Amino acid sequence: MYLQNQxxxxxxxxxxxxxxxxKITVCGGGLKGQAEAIKLGISRALCIEEPEHREKLKxxxxxxxxxxxxxxxxFGHKKARKSFxxxxx
Numbered sequence: 001m002y003l004q005n006q007x008x009x010x011x012x013x014x015x016x017x018x019x020x021x022x023k024i025t026v027c028g029g030g031l032k033g034q035a036e037a038i039k040l041g042i043s044r045a046l047c048i049e050e051p052e053h054r055e056k057l058k059x060x061x062x063x064x065x066x067x068x069x070x071x072x073x074x075f076g077h078k079k080a081r082k083s084f085x086x087x088x089x
Contacts, residue, residue, distance in 0.1 A: 003035040010043040010062050014053050040065060
C-alpha cells in the first residue's frame with residue numbers, strides 16, 4: 001500500500017489521478033527502488049507535458065533523484081567494506 005501511494009503521489013499532487021492512464025514496465029532493483037523510479041519518471045513526464053506542474057512537484061521533492069549507489073569492491077577486501085579477519089601473528 002505504501003509503495004502504491006508513492007507511485008500515485010505525483011498524480012495526487014497535481015490533482016489528476018483520473019486524468020492519465022499509465023502503463024509502466026520496470027526491471028532490476030527491489031520493489032522500493034522500482035516504485036521510486038516510477039515516481040520520478042511520472043513526475044518528469046508531467047513536467048515535460050505541462051511545465052506549470054513543476055511548481056507543484058518541486059517542493060514535494062518529486063523531481064529529485066536518489067544519489068546513493070552501490071560501492072565497488074576494493075582490492076584486498078571480501079566485499080566493498082568487509083575485510084578479511086585480522087591476525088597479529
